[in-house]
Amino acid sequence: MVRVRLSALAAACTGLVGLALALIFFVAPTDADQGFSQRIFYFHVPIALTSYACFGWGAWKALRYLRTRDERADLESYVAIHQGVIFGALTLLTGSIWAKASWGVWWSWSENQLVLFLVLFLFYCAYFMLRFSVEPGPARANMSAVYALFGVVLIPVSFLAIRLSQKFIHPVVFTSHGPQMTGSQFFVFCVSFAALLTLFATLYQVELAGKRLDAHVRELRELLT
Amino acid sequence: MTYVSDVTALARKDLLLELRAKETLPSMLLFVIAALTIFHFALPHGTSHQAALGLLWAALIFTALLGLTRAFVAEREQGMFDALVLAPCDRSAIWLGKTLAVLAFLVAAEVVALPAFAAFFSGVDGRTVAAVALADVGIATVGTLFGAMAVAGRARELLLPLLFLPMAIPIVIGGVGGYLWFLVLYDAIFAVLSWAAFEYVIAEV
Numbered sequence: 001m002v003r004v005r006l007s008a009l010a011a012a013c014t015g016l017v018g019l020a021l022a023l024i025f026f027v028a029p030t031d032a033d034q035g036f037s038q039r040i041f042y043f044h045v046p047i048a049l050t051s052y053a054c055f056g057w058g059a060w061k062a063l064r065y066l067r068t069r070d071e072r073a074d075l076e077s078y079v080a081i082h083q084g085v086i087f088g089a090l091t092l093l094t095g096s097i098w099a100k101a102s103w104g105v106w107w108s109w110s111e112n113q114l115v116l117f118l119v120l121f122l123f124y125c126a127y128f129m130l131r132f133s134v135e136p137g138p139a140r141a142n143m144s145a146v147y148a149l150f151g152v153v154l155i156p157v158s159f160l161a162i163r164l165s166q167k168f169i170h171p172v173v174f175t176s177h178g179p180q181m182t183g184s185q186f187f188v189f190c191v192s193f194a195a196l197l198t199l200f201a202t203l204y205q206v207e208l209a210g211k212r213l214d215a216h217v218r219e220l221r222e223l224l225t
Numbered sequence: 226m227t228y229v230s231d232v233t234a235l236a237r238k239d240l241l242l243e244l245r246a247k248e249t250l251p252s253m254l255l256f257v258i259a260a261l262t263i264f265h266f267a268l269p270h271g272t273s274h275q276a277a278l279g280l281l282w283a284a285l286i287f288t289a290l291l292g293l294t295r296a297f298v299a300e301r302e303q304g305m306f307d308a309l310v311l312a313p314c315d316r317s318a319i320w321l322g323k324t325l326a327v328l329a330f331l332v333a334a335e336v337v338a339l340p341a342f343a344a345f346f347s348g349v350d351g352r353t354v355a356a357v358a359l360a361d362v363g364i365a366t367v368g369t370l371f372g373a374m375a376v377a378g379r380a381r382e383l384l385l386p387l388l389f390l391p392m393a394i395p396i397v398i399g400g401v402g403g404y405l406w407f408l409v410l411y412d413a414i415f416a417v418l419s420w421a422a423f424e425y426v427i428a429e430v
Contacts, residue, residue: 066425123391130388133378142425143374147388150367153418154392157411161395164404 006205013202016195020188028188037101044094046193047087048113050200052155054084055124059152062145074141077148078131079207083200085124091117112162119158123151231314235322240329242299249295250330253288257338260284261345277346278353282397285338285357286364286390292330293368294385296323297376310427320369320423328365335361356400359408363396363415370419373426 024042031038058080065073095114096106109115127147134140181189243249264280300306309319335357343349368389375385392415399407 119391119394126384126387126391129380129384130374130378133380133384139377139428142428143377146370146422146425147374149422150392150415150418153414154395157395157414160410161398161407164402164407165398 002209006202006209009198009202009205013195013198016191016198020192020195023188023191028185029182034102037098040094040098040101042188042192044091044098046189046196047094048091048117049193050196051084051087051091051117051120053197054080054087054200054204055120055148055151055155058084059148062148065141065145066149069138071141074144075211076208077145079204079211081124081127081148081151082207083204085121085128086203087196087200088117088121088124092121112159115162116155116159119162120151120155123154127151228315228318231318232321232325235319236325236329239323239326243326243330249292250333253292253330253334254337256291257284257288257334258341260287261338261341265345274347277342279401281338281342281346281353282400285335285360286393286397288334288338289331289361289364289368290386290389292327292334293364293372293389294375294382296327296369296372301376301381306427316424316427317420319427320373320420323373324365324369324419327369328361331361331365332358352403352405355405356403356408359405359412360396360400362412363408364393366412366416366419367392370423370426373423 020042024039028039028042030036058077061073061077061080064070065077092114095111095117099108099111099114100106107114127144130147131140131144134143261281261284264277264284268276268280300309310316339349339354339357368385371388371392372385375381375388378384395411396408398404399411
């Protein structure tokens, strides 16, 4: 059952990512102002949003762990945050490339989202330090869960702080008046976002299956010796 | 009323320990004065007040880290966590007692650090003092919780700065900019969260 679900998910992921790539490079209109380089928007923003989704999912699983003491929730929270850090690193990378292409610098402190991701990246990297320096067990699971919950609260607080601290040159696409895009741009963006969310779901399930298999093998080995 | 008396008893214990052993506060004071001296030589001549103020915040955060690293060492080394967890008191009282003690250390360190800063660099205005006081509350609440986490790890002195510094970034932004309302918001959010979460951090240690 797990195998079938995983294969279906992987197939859907391949299809969606392929479709998204085709749409981004052949269908999406070229930006009048920034030209070809603007197409990285269809990667950068969905990757960033997916990363938030990962952290949110990880925190939700952490909350579930604290309420139910279910060890599976602890592992799921860890795997989601692991994926979130990978997507977060990709956000920093694509953001940097875009910043170089459109503003001529690799790093801009006045770009709110980029700075926020740096803060979150530092915060969630420390999550791994915490996890790997405490012995496995309920104490570690509790601490990881509490830390993951602090993370989702830190996201809006840091966002507010960073916004307070600097002038605003990052292009704002999503305003209170809805997305500032044409119809075809918005469609490509949605497909790309869906593709990346499916990619996250697939990677999450693969890593989870691997980790569970690992734990199972370890149990069996302990039984044998 | 028992909650309040538990908290005061625990805070009093920490302050008494410090009064007798004098381990944390003197090192914090020496550290902050040494850091300000280093900053004087690190900054070029005729630096603006704004730049010096930024370094004051850096010095305060690192001084606080020094105190926070020591906060739970006695509990860990003497095996007192088990006794505290077994004691018939609400576990968040342990956090609150420790937070108050840490807060007292921070305030004591700053009573020396702020006049020293005013003497070495430029004057300190009321807004900065208020921001420092509000920042102390945030540092003590979050730092105490993370300090309790860090002592459970193998690399405890190394772990706490890694856990704490990303959380301190908003405090520094709010403090340097003088956004008092933001610091109040930060304190309120993370005080409630730390108060609620502490139970889980020490429950299984």
